Amino acid sequence: MSGWQLVGLTIIGALVVVFVHDVTQRRHAVLRTFPVVGHLRYLLEKAGPELRQYIVADNDEERPFSRDQRRWIYAIAKQENPNFGFGTDNDVDTVGHVTLRHAAFPVLAPIPPGAPVPCPKILGGWRNRPGAFRPASVVNISAMSFGSLSGSAVEAMNRGAALAGCLHNTGEGGIADHHLQGGDLVFQLGTGYFGCRDDQGDFSMDQLLETVGRGPVRAIEVKLSQGAKPGLGGLLPAAKVNNAIAVARGVPRGRDVASPNGHSAFGDVAGLVDFVEAVADATGLPVGIKSAVGQEQFWTELTRHMSDTGRGPDFITVDGGEGGTGAAPLVFSDHVALPFFQGLVVVHRSLAAAGLHDQVVVVGSGKLGLPERAAGALNLGADMVSVGREAMLAAGCIQAQRCHTGHCPTGVATQSWWLERGLDPASKGARVGNYIVGLRRELLKVAHACGTTHPALIGPDGLAVVGQGGAMVAAHQWFGVDPNHSHPPGRSAGLLQSDD
Ligand SMILES: Cc1cc2nc3c(=O)[nH]c(=O)nc-3n(C[C@H](O)[C@H](O)[C@H](O)COP(=O)(O)O)c2cc1C
Helix, strand or coil, X not given: CCHHHHHHHHHHHHHHHHHHHHHHCCCCHHHHHCCCCCHHHHHHHHHHHHHHHHCCCCCCCCCCCCHHHHHHHHHHHCCCCCCCCCCCCCCCCCCCCEEECCCCCCCCCCCCCCCCECCCCCECCCCCCCCCECCCECEEECCCCECCECHHHHXXXXXXXXXXXXXXXXXXXXXXXXHCCCCEEXXXXXXXXXXXXXCCCCECHHHHHHHHCXXXXXXXXXXXXXXXXXXXXXXXXXXXXXXXXHHXXXXXXXXXXXXXXXXXXXXXXXXXXXXXXXXXXXHCCCEEEEEECCCHHHHHHHHHHHHHHCCCCCEEEEECCCCCCCCCCHHHHHHCCCCHHHHHHHHHHHHHHCCCCCCCEEEEECCCCCHXXXXXXXXXXXXXXXXXXXXXXXXXXXXXXXXXXXXXXXXCCCCCHHHHHCCCHHHHHHHHHHHHHHHHHHHHHHHHHCCCCCHHHCCHHHEEEECHHHCEEEHHHHXXXXXXXXXXXXXXXXHHCCCC
């Protein structure tokens, strides 16, 4: 055998060893799915920051999540060093830049590992639902259906929720076995009534009760719209409707499944409130709504009706126009629905005008899985935040932005068995859990720096925005929120009670 042949054989042998290692290991989805060539990604990832720094984009340019933001999420999820060196590379005096105002005398108490950060309000409290409870975590996992996410990704989310002690929203695709890994659930129903529909596709209370009985469902969310595509129906193509998805959704296998752009069970404010109350009466659970914010009149009318009748949703999830989706037309993602903070202000103002701001739980979503945005949401009146794409990143998503093609390379947003096989639910579930716990911890650190013990208790003077001309403006003034409404007495009183 010549020397060259020996070299060739050695290389082939080495590649076979790498191939076998990659395809059998469970740590990296990309390598498990794309053995050998997947290493290129890690090489490029390593060299990427330098290449980008000099040639393409800087650390804060990429969207929706910048390199810095993704690096922070990955580090927290993998329990690696999440710190950054040399100081900020942000333009901290750009108009709109958010600054937390720390206290001269921070809270000194150490933050124990896994320290709890509960919701300031009781979910279901104002309507005295039998299943009312105080959510243990201000950070929870946002609605992402089985169908848009792979079964392995759903399983990782639920395992993560169990580890972090937070709530996992099912999204509007029903409940599958993947959801039943120990994490508490919020069951979401949308216009397709998946998991709670009759043969005609209309809402069925009997089906709802059956589905809710399948798992540890703690609350129900009626989805009116989501920020990335409000007022738009959806179509799950027949090719994606495999057996598991058909069973979870209660639809025939192998046929297109359409979700209309509005509900057939109600068509106005009074009907919506009646529906919420009927679902709450039948299940005993807190029931809320999720919506992006468009025309303001709806919110005025809804909150007025709630205050007049003493009935209505226990919680309102406000989803920002910058929120994520599995698939949406560009015009909807880019131009329909208010951005989160502006939407939050509309909803909060309406609740306050109706005297309900101390009763109804407000949940926020829309890139709130980053500590400064989550702290801002809590400061301006949200009681909890839900994280969608950030939890996907923790589960291995590399922001390939291919959710709509079914070819997600990391197995997160796909139904391809080969791609999904790359995602190990156990290790990725641990990362999702680490990420939620880590975000809560970061929020606690910020709270301590601002002189208080819970991020929802950071006072109205704790958040400022760079205004026109460079002057610092209180965030409440900037967004038009009355501090008495975002910081009602019930908020601090609730957090001081430890036994509910
Ligand atoms: C892949 C994917 C699937 C989603 N599925 C749903 C869904 O079924 N129901 C829903 O209300 N929102 C859905 N959303 C929106 C998220 O729940 C969330 O509101 C939005 O992404 C904003 O949160 P984020 O910025 O933390 O991702 C989905 C988002 C993504 C990325």
